[in-house]
Amino acid sequence: MDISGSLALVTGGAGFIGSRLAAALLARGCRVRVLDTEMAAGRIEIVRGDVRDPGTWARALPEVDFVFHMAAAVGADTDARRYLDVNAGGTVELYHALESVTSRVRKVVVASSLGVYGEGTYRCESDGLQHPELRPLAQLQRGEWEPSCPACGRGLTAVPTDEGATPAPVSAYGVSKLAAERLALLMGRRLDVPTAVLRYSVVYGPGQSLANPYSTVITAFATRLCRGEAPTLYEDGEQQRDWVFVDDVVRAILLAAGDERAAFEVFNVGSGTGRSVRELAEHLGRRLGRDLALEPSQRYRVGDYRHLVLDITKMRALGFEPAVSLAEGLDQFVRGLDSVGTGSVLGRI
Ligand SMILES: NC(=O)c1ccc[n+]([C@@H]2O[C@H](COP(=O)([O-])OP(=O)(O)OC[C@H]3O[C@@H](n4cnc5c(N)ncnc54)[C@H](O)[C@@H]3O)[C@@H](O)[C@H]2O)c1
Numbered sequence: 001m002d003i004s005g006s007l008a009l010v011t012g013g014a015g016f017i018g019s020r021l022a023a024a025l026l027a028r029g030c031r032v033r034v035l036d037t038e039m040a041a042g043r044i045e046i047v048r049g050d051v052r053d054p055g056t057w058a059r060a061l062p063e064v065d066f067v068f069h070m071a072a073a074v075g076a077d078t079d080a081r082r083y084l085d086v087n088a089g090g091t092v093e094l095y096h097a098l099e100s101v102t103s104r105v106r107k108v109v110v111a112s113s114l115g116v117y118g119e120g121t122y123r124c125e126s127d128g129l130q131h132p133e134l135r136p137l138a139q140l141q142r143g144e145w146e147p148s149c150p151a152c153g154r155g156l157t158a159v160p161t162d163e164g165a166t167p168a169p170v171s172a173y174g175v176s177k178l179a180a181e182r183l184a185l186l187m188g189r190r191l192d193v194p195t196a197v198l199r200y201s202v203v204y205g206p207g208q209s210l211a212n213p214y215s216t217v218i219t220a221f222a223t224r225l226c227r228g229e230a231p232t233l234y235e236d237g238e239q240q241r242d243w244v245f246v247d248d249v250v251r252a253i254l255l256a257a258g259d260e261r262a263a264f265e266v267f268n269v270g271s272g273t274g275r276s277v278r279e280l281a282e283h284l285g286r287r288l289g290r291d292l293a294l295e296p297s298q299r300y301r302v303g304d305y306r307h308l309v310l311d312i313t314k315m316r317a318l319g320f321e322p323a324v325s326l327a328e329g330l331d332q333f334v335r336g337l338d339s340v341g342t343g344s345v346l347g348r349i
């Protein structure tokens with residue numbers, strides 16, 4: 001399915017991933033309309049409004065061929081009502097509005113998140129694959145960082161998490177993203193609007209602001225390094241994470257939009273490789289010219305999972321292959337900081 005020449009609606013198109021996607025769609029010869037509460041820049045039509053408002057959708061949807069639903073309340077606070085309202089409620093409003101538009105939307109791509117999984121997947125030598133709960137507080141207090149097998153209590157080896165893992169979100173945000181993706185699949189099926197759900201791992205890249213209150217580990221580390229302070233490594237710093245470069249995510253979104261096989265299905269989108277928090281801090285320190293001693297703090301945060309890396313076999317079957325290594329991606333991230341001026345960004349924190 002060729003998407004060039006079509007009209008694409010990008011919700012959340014003023015945001016980090018949405019703005020990068022909008023630019024890529026323009027480059028592919030699409031016309032782009034953005035729905036966002038904020039202003040977006042570029043050669044695009046803007047529908048300013050809220051995804052919870054049916055009137056906004058009525059203005060945004062006419063003539064649209066593809067919907068890229070990226071708008072969301074994001075972050076790490078505990079305001080469950082806001083997450084459910086915007087993320088689940090906004091998605092419901094999209095499908096209600098699709099019922100009444102006359103033009104035929106060919107595909108909806110919904111942004112979901114690794115936040116639906118909770119703790120990652122592990123292998124026990126005697127009990128096979130395990131998807132343990134979060135580590136109990138008493139274990140963290142003892143400074144024992146690795147989860148143990150729920151069946152036999154012995155040690156586990158972390159393995160990538162695939163889409164078949166039972167979702168077990170451990171944050172209000174994760175619950176809201178799970179609700180949103182389930183509702184999208186349910187209502188998409190009922191209306192026969194092909195819907196693809198993409199669960200992104202941790203996305204990073206230029207355009208990600210250090211001033212964002214919901215800093216990820218990359219922005220938090222960059223902030224500290226720019227101030228000449230060593231990043232705080234929780235636990236022993238060996239936690240595996242899956243950092244995926246924003247342009248790889250955009251490529252996956254475009255692939256899913258154009259592929260008829262990506263319908264009523266969930267796909268993981270990640271880098272394909274786990275990296276430790278310590279490795280990330282080292283890479284970033286080098287790039288920012290700060291050679292600071294990295295001492296794991298042995299402190300912990302209740303609610304943190306230990307390792308989570310996404311299995312991208314399913315997305316690979318659609319032809320997806322991450323192209324940007326962590327080293328290259330961090331170079332671009334750091335150059336992005338330079339172009340906005342690290343000083344001025346830090347000044348706003
Ligand atoms: N950045 C990541 O690491 C990551 C990881 C997994 C999933 N995701 C998902 O990807 C999507 C995009 O994330 P992002 O990192 O670009 O976030 P972002 O905050 O940069 O962008 C989200 C955009 O949505 C808009 N928005 C928020 N509430 C809205 C509302 N009620 N109505 C209309 N617009 C609204 C915001 O103004 C913003 O421009 C989100 O759905 C997010 O859950 C992001």
Ligand SMILES: [Zn+2]
Nearest residue numbers: 124127149152
């Ligand atoms: Zn076991």
